[in-house]
Amino acid sequence: MQLTRHTDYALRLLIALAQSDGTRMAIADVAAAQDISRTHLMKIANQLVHAGFIEATRGRGGGIRLARDPADINIGAVVAAMEPDCGMVDCAGCALVRRCGLPGVFARARGAFADVLGQYSLADVMEG
Template identity: 35%
Template sequence: MRLTVYTEYGLHALVHLARNDGRPQTARNIADAIGLPLNHVVKIVHALRRAGYLDTARGRIGGTRLACPASAITVGDVVRVLEYRLDLMACFRAGGFCVVSSVADCHAALSGALVAYLTVLDGYSIADLLP
């Protein structure tokens, strides 16, 4: 399974925040420090804040910081939050129709593969990604 650039950027942003030991970082700081487009960083911060992984504060001394230790945020968590779709086939979507269901039961095999993939990613935290 290939991760979107959005998720890749999210992982880079979280590693950057983890490196800064709780010091608030503006979206502009994050974008500039790791060479990401500012508009992507803003969207990523919003999504990760809604999921409870980031704290944000407005104002002159505001910014973004991790809401919990980097060791408590798994790569699997981030993928689940930032990936637009985790469905491997159209029939995985709600109300999706599988055109090959009469000749092959791919659903069980691919569902198992997705679970295995996410389980491996759950074994790594943002802290594990720090250099």
């Protein structure tokens, strides 16, 4: 299973914000440091704001920062927020769907993946 670039960038943004020790950062600065499109990172930041992981302030002295302590930001929750429809396969239209056990296997695998991610916080990944 591979996460989308969107989720990868969201995790990178959160790590950069955690490293800033609560200082507000400009999206343009993070985008330049990470070599990510500023426009794309703005969309990601907006999604993270709506999910409650970061807060944003506009205007002079504004920027983005974590909305919570890194220990309170669960990696599994971030991935779930960024990839709500994270299916491994699309069985729609498959002639074998009624005689195939793969969807159940993939569902268990996806559940195990989510369970492992749910065991880690942003603070945990900062240590390594």
